[in-house]
Amino acid sequence: MEAGATKSVIERLGGVGLLPVALAIVALPLTGSFSSWVTLTVAGLAMGMMIFLMASGLSLVFGLMDVLNFGHSAFISFGAFIAASVLAALAGWAHGPSGALNLLAIVLAIGAATAFCAAAGWFFERVIVRPVYGDHLRQILITVGALIVAEQLILAIWGGAPISVPRPAILRGSLVFGDVAIEAYRIFAFLLGLAVFVILSLVLNRTRIGLLVRAGVENREMVEALGFRIDRLFVAVFVVGSALAGMGGAMWAGYQGLISGTIGSEMLILVFIVVIIGGLGSIEGSLLGAILVGLMGNYVAFLMPKLSLASNMLLMMAVLLWRPYGLLPAVKR
Amino acid sequence: MSPVSAAETVGTPPAPARTGRLLVYGAAGVVWLALLFAPFLFPDVRAQEVAARICIFIVLVASYDLLIGYTGIVSFAHTMFFGLGGYGTAIALKAMGAGWDAVLVGGGAGVLAALVLAALIGLLSLRVKAIFFAMVTLAAASVMLVLASQLSQFTGGEDGLIYSAPRLFSAATKLLADADGKSVRLAGVALNGKLAAYYFVFFCSLVLYLLMLRIVASPTGTVLEAIRENEMRAEAIGYKVVAYRTAIFCIAAIIAALAGIVRAVWLKYTGPDVFLSFSIMIDILLMVVIGGMGTMVGAIIGVVVMTLAQFYLKDIMQFGADALSGVPFAPSLLDPDRWLLWLGLFFILLVYFFPAGIAGTLLKKGGRK
Numbered sequence: 001m002e003a004g005a006t007k008s009v010i011e012r013l014g015g016v017g018l019l020p021v022a023l024a025i026v027a028l029p030l031t032g033s034f035s036s037w038v039t040l041t042v043a044g045l046a047m048g049m050m051i052f053l054m055a056s057g058l059s060l061v062f063g064l065m066d067v068l069n070f071g072h073s074a075f076i077s078f079g080a081f082i083a084a085s086v087l088a089a090l091a092g093w094a095h096g097p098s099g100a101l102n103l104l105a106i107v108l109a110i111g112a113a114t115a116f117c118a119a120a121g122w123f124f125e126r127v128i129v130r131p132v133y134g135d136h137l138r139q140i141l142i143t144v145g146a147l148i149v150a151e152q153l154i155l156a157i158w159g160g161a162p163i164s165v166p167r168p169a170i171l172r173g174s175l176v177f178g179d180v181a182i183e184a185y186r187i188f189a190f191l192l193g194l195a196v197f198v199i200l201s202l203v204l205n206r207t208r209i210g211l212l213v214r215a216g217v218e219n220r221e222m223v224e225a226l227g228f229r230i231d232r233l234f235v236a237v238f239v240v241g242s243a244l245a246g247m248g249g250a251m252w253a254g255y256q257g258l259i260s261g262t263i264g265s266e267m268l269i270l271v272f273i274v275v276i277i278g279g280l281g282s283i284e285g286s287l288l289g290a291i292l293v294g295l296m297g298n299y300v301a302f303l304m305p306k307l308s309l310a311s312n313m314l315l316m317m318a319v320l321l322w323r324p325y326g327l328l329p330a331v332k333r
Numbered sequence: 334m335s336p337v338s339a340a341e342t343v344g345t346p347p348a349p350a351r352t353g354r355l356l357v358y359g360a361a362g363v364v365w366l367a368l369l370f371a372p373f374l375f376p377d378v379r380a381q382e383v384a385a386r387i388c389i390f391i392v393l394v395a396s397y398d399l400l401i402g403y404t405g406i407v408s409f410a411h412t413m414f415f416g417l418g419g420y421g422t423a424i425a426l427k428a429m430g431a432g433w434d435a436v437l438v439g440g441g442a443g444v445l446a447a448l449v450l451a452a453l454i455g456l457l458s459l460r461v462k463a464i465f466f467a468m469v470t471l472a473a474a475s476v477m478l479v480l481a482s483q484l485s486q487f488t489g490g491e492d493g494l495i496y497s498a499p500r501l502f503s504a505a506t507k508l509l510a511d512a513d514g515k516s517v518r519l520a521g522v523a524l525n526g527k528l529a530a531y532y533f534v535f536f537c538s539l540v541l542y543l544l545m546l547r548i549v550a551s552p553t554g555t556v557l558e559a560i561r562e563n564e565m566r567a568e569a570i571g572y573k574v575v576a577y578r579t580a581i582f583c584i585a586a587i588i589a590a591l592a593g594i595v596r597a598v599w600l601k602y603t604g605p606d607v608f609l610s611f612s613i614m615i616d617i618l619l620m621v622v623i624g625g626m627g628t629m630v631g632a633i634i635g636v637v638v639m640t641l642a643q644f645y646l647k648d649i650m651q652f653g654a655d656a657l658s659g660v661p662f663a664p665s666l667l668d669p670d671r672w673l674l675w676l677g678l679f680f681i682l683l684v685y686f687f688p689a690g691i692a693g694t695l696l697k698k699g700g701r702k
Contacts, residue, residue, distance in 0.1 A: 149678055
């Protein structure tokens, strides 16, 4: 009885949504000092939000279309490199004294990355994925092939040497509260990710299109049978997912400061872990998974630097053992 | 071929399929014969490296075919098992000195680790959606890659490990000495340790390949194909799908680890680039699909085609890049380093139009409907 009561209290407070809070509380005594704990937590949240941008698209595409897109990381890479090129071209604006021009340069860079990846996503859906709907093996093979081609194209266009991406002047400093310093870029990344999450959940939960997407994730045949053109939804969701991946890649480029052609495939591992932890097809799950992975990665990188990636792998294993379909899946299949 | 006679019975395949079969099995036979006599046919050092690489990759790709072609499991952790065998052998050879006991202990430990890991991954994730499996194995393999480069006190980090192979395989060892104390030469090839090492690689690969042929021809192999074609029906007939999948995943992992041991002994070097890197996994995937999934003989054809492409495509592209040097942007697309770009495009077209691969198309089997 005691256990049941505890369980219902946890459920009322947010259920599995409390996991990041629990993780942060556990990490507090381990890190030792409060100020470094705050820094790590903020870094983890910012990183989580950027990963969320990349993962939400993949999760929706998988949920709606049953397509596992290994080429998703190509959009991350393209987003990063295009943002870097735009920022380099607008160096005068980005690093000048005017805050407004700084912001305009950032918006243009991220916008260009997002727009390009949206267009690329449309092309990708039409040419690469459409002919192999419903055949998982060929989907995986063909999207891996597309990933190879995209990575090679990036090498051909931008060369093999890593490119440095200086942050615009306005996002360079830190905000200081007492003895805690928080990088401005992390706050920006967190706010952008939060805004995207809010917009996505409003669209999914409050609009007719969102209703159709959710219904399609739940039961595609039924939506088709009711006479809706679900193939058009496929394209739209694919384009949005690719565009978000490009946006995430652009943000990640500024966060890292140095990008190379493998940026996308490095992130793809984390994105997969997030999608598996969160559960396929739900953006709430992606957000939860991304924040867990971001926090875990930062805490462990501080405590035991060598185990950072392995810790996320263990987290995924633990979640799979506990809930084989992820924490907040939209569908169980 | 002679024209098809009206009297042809149901049992014999139609003429085109027969031609295809002749071509495919003939090519595979020629490849094995060429590998058998490789040290005598292509005496230079580089060609021997290529021949040994082909032998080892045939085993590696065929063991991957057990998963992707026969059972329909997509794994990205095959290099991880390959690397476990390689690193186990390398660490033991480095720590215990060059001897067969080190190969046995280290290789055994590597194979055991591969088995345990494969069983864990299999039981944990093969029961949920098959597509999860691709993601889980990719994550596991990348963790292994990061661990190998970070635990540098054991693995040598990015630089890898350099060690000596057992004494028998050193170039100074004479298998047959003549009156002057030099190695006897047969058809111009010195009978030294290098030759012994090559035949060690060749016969290990041949035995492992024949073992896999036996596996797919056995009743178990038929069950695996049944699972690939229709998982629900196989389960309904009464076969435990998860058990079969996990078992074949473990078998493939063990064979990959054994191939890793052979490669570690041959190369006398073990590092992330030659064992664990993602590009090797991509190579394996390309080889098995180009050759033909679910055919076994496709592994031989895929490995040979890819290896030759790696060498000759670069030359053709260099020629093209020089010819188009005036055109903007074309040279950078035709740069020999970009050969993977063209192979990637070829791969996509192949998956579209000939999903059964070269051998599968010619044999009219394999692949998926």
